[in-house]
Amino acid sequence: MTKHPFPQVPGFSAEEVVSKIGFCEQLKGGVIMDVIDADQARIAEEAGACAVMALERVPADIRKFGGVARASDPEMIAAIQKAVSIPVMAKVRIGHFVEAQLLEAMEVDCIDESEVLTPADEQFHVDKRVFKTPFVCGCRDLGEALRRIHEGAAMIRTKGEAGTGNVVEAVRHMRALMSQIKELRAMDEKQLEKKASELRVPVELVQWVAEAQKLPVPNFSAGGVATPADAALMMQLGAEAVFVGSGIFKSGDPQKRAKAIVRAVTHFRDAKVLVEVSKGLGEPMVGINISELPEDQLLAKRGI
Amino acid sequence: MGDVRTEDGAPLVGVLALQGDFDDHEQALAAFGVRTRQVRTADGLRGLDGLVLPGGESTTMLKLLDVEGLWGPLGEALASGLPVFATCAGMILLAERVENPQQRSYGLLPITVVRNGYGRQFHSGTFALQLESNELPEGTTGTFIRAPRITAVGDCEVLARRDGDPVLVRKGPLLAACFHPELERGHAVVAMFVTAVRRAREAAGAIAAAVPAPRTAGAEAPGVAAPSKGVAQCASLRPAR
Numbered sequence: 001m002t003k004h005p006f007p008q009v010p011g012f013s014a015e016e017v018v019s020k021i022g023f024c025e026q027l028k029g030g031v032i033m034d035v036i037d038a039d040q041a042r043i044a045e046e047a048g049a050c051a052v053m054a055l056e057r058v059p060a061d062i063r064k065f066g067g068v069a070r071a072s073d074p075e076m077i078a079a080i081q082k083a084v085s086i087p088v089m090a091k092v093r094i095g096h097f098v099e100a101q102l103l104e105a106m107e108v109d110c111i112d113e114s115e116v117l118t119p120a121d122e123q124f125h126v127d128k129r130v131f132k133t134p135f136v137c138g139c140r141d142l143g144e145a146l147r148r149i150h151e152g153a154a155m156i157r158t159k160g161e162a163g164t165g166n167v168v169e170a171v172r173h174m175r176a177l178m179s180q181i182k183e184l185r186a187m188d189e190k191q192l193e194k195k196a197s198e199l200r201v202p203v204e205l206v207q208w209v210a211e212a213q214k215l216p217v218p219n220f221s222a223g224g225v226a227t228p229a230d231a232a233l234m235m236q237l238g239a240e241a242v243f244v245g246s247g248i249f250k251s252g253d254p255q256k257r258a259k260a261i262v263r264a265v266t267h268f269r270d271a272k273v274l275v276e277v278s279k280g281l282g283e284p285m286v287g288i289n290i291s292e293l294p295e296d297q298l299l300a301k302r303g304i
Numbered sequence: 305m306g307d308v309r310t311e312d313g314a315p316l317v318g319v320l321a322l323q324g325d326f327d328d329h330e331q332a333l334a335a336f337g338v339r340t341r342q343v344r345t346a347d348g349l350r351g352l353d354g355l356v357l358p359g360g361e362s363t364t365m366l367k368l369l370d371v372e373g374l375w376g377p378l379g380e381a382l383a384s385g386l387p388v389f390a391t392c393a394g395m396i397l398l399a400e401r402v403e404n405p406q407q408r409s410y411g412l413l414p415i416t417v418v419r420n421g422y423g424r425q426f427h428s429g430t431f432a433l434q435l436e437s438n439e440l441p442e443g444t445t446g447t448f449i450r451a452p453r454i455t456a457v458g459d460c461e462v463l464a465r466r467d468g469d470p471v472l473v474r475k476g477p478l479l480a481a482c483f484h485p486e487l488e489r490g491h492a493v494v495a496m497f498v499t500a501v502r503r504a505r506e507a508a509g510a511i512a513a514a515v516p517a518p519r520t521a522g523a524e525a526p527g528v529a530a531p532s533k534g535v536a537q538c539a540s541l542r543p544a545r
Contacts, residue, residue, distance in 0.1 A: 018447040019428045022325075022487045026359050026392070026449060029323040048367035050323055050360065085405060085419055086361050087450065109425035109450070132426055259367075266322050266368055267344060 009216040010204035020134040024155035034245040038083035047258035051087040059163025060246035071099040094303035095121025115302035128152030142180035143199040159300040160223015165287035184210035228264030235268035252282030315353040322368040324360020332486040346377035354501035357394025389497040395480040414458025421453020437463040446483030
């Protein structure tokens with residue numbers, strides 16, 4: 001008999017499991033698109049996005065403009081909430097719990113505590129348990145994923161390297177996560193205990209993952225997805241849904257590309273559909289070779 | 305597909321897998337010993353004993369139904385008499401009328417639904433239900449997630465309410481919930497659908513085998529179409545409360 005997805009999850013109440021994690025379950029098989037205004041939000045919804053991420057600048061522009069990147073203007077978020085019927089998410093700086101309080105007061109559907117913005121706290125992430133709103137957090141490996149879940153994240157996404165249009169880091173992070181989950185399977189009780197202390201999380205959480213062979217929350221992908229094939233790649237590697245940031249609205253034909261990526265995520269194993277949707281999409285966003293980025297511009301190293 | 309149903313004797317339910325919590329539905333059904341198939345194309349609709357329209361985003365599903373040329377074939381399957389279980393976004397697809405905003409739907413279930421009628425995610429949660437059917441055990445609750453709200457019901461049974469609003473309705477083989485029974489282990493509403501699938505399959509098997517009186521099979525089946533206590537029956541849409 002298949003294991004049910006919702007036995008108890010260590011650290012979550014039964015109600016939180018269904019309402020917070022359950023919300024994130026609804027986004028599976030979908031595409032969450034970064035949008036900077038109501039017009040883009042409408043285009044995303046029309047293309048079939050299952051949610052939008054409201055922010056003032058897409059990651060590619062955050063890189064370009066530099067300076068401190070903060071949570072978005074509430075007025076702009078409210079305009080997007082008004083424009084669409086799908087869920088609206090927004091980002092807060094790592095550790096900036098007051099920005100999170102603002103977003104909860106605005107009834108944003110999900111909060112992304114994101115390394116794409118400039119971190120506000122170098123020691124602590126937001127205590128996500130005290131919020132009613134579900135949080136999504138980035139990770140590069142199992143340790144980061146479990147620490148964020150222990151803090152109350154109801155959804156995990158790979159960090160990738162946002163705003164580069166280069167999927168290599170998202171692939172690295174997803175592969176690391178999946179293989180580290182597999183490694184747990186062979187471990188005995190003592191080894192799991194050691195692993196838990198190494199990862200700095202309760203042993204119950206590690207045991208849960210070892211047994212279920214998956215994270216207790218949905219596992220999405222983000223950071224560098226620019227084409228339908230990129231999106232399908234992340235799905236085939238184990239992602240359950242995909243975030244696309246700069247990849248859509250920094251491309252030549254956002255509408256067409258958005259629709260293509262939505263379809264690619266649904267049919268991620270059907271190469272014929274992938275061929276069809278990849279035809280004539282126009283210019284993709286210009287990518288950045290991550291090895292050419294100076295160390296201090298790597299976003300994935302924030303909040304570990 | 306061939307006669308895939310007889311492989312191990314377990315019924316086979318198709319789960320629309322364009323977007324949403326389709327794998328939660330699959331696992332919820334597997335817990336009752338039902339086999340499932342993810343449906344993404346018209347071919348996937350063949351040889352099924354039941355069909356699930358999962359939760360997710362109804363706008364996303366509508367777009368994908370069109371692109372895949374699945375709108376027509378799925379509509380035929382839904383109207384074919386097959387047991388159907390729809391939750392949240394799935395219920396929106398079945399409704400006669402959809403508001404906030406208005407959008408296209410199959411119109412097979414005589415209800416009016418308002419999308420996100422209970423508010424944004426902040427207002428999501430698990431709520432007590434007032435049961436109007438003896439098929440559900442006392443204390444059955446429902447988890448509502450940005451849930452649609454039924455504001456009018458026509459000729460169909462209301463099996464449960466939340467603060468007076470109908471939240472679980474049935475018309476013949478169509479069972480639809482505003483909430484998400486698939487997210488909870490062994491939920492009674494999933495059990496209700498599984499019962500309907502098994503009975504419909506037995507009835508179909510009886511007909512196929514040309515048993516003299518096939519119609520007796522499942523005629524009094526509680527999971528199929530037996531009227532419940534407190535059934536709301538009326539000819540046309542009326543306010544839900």
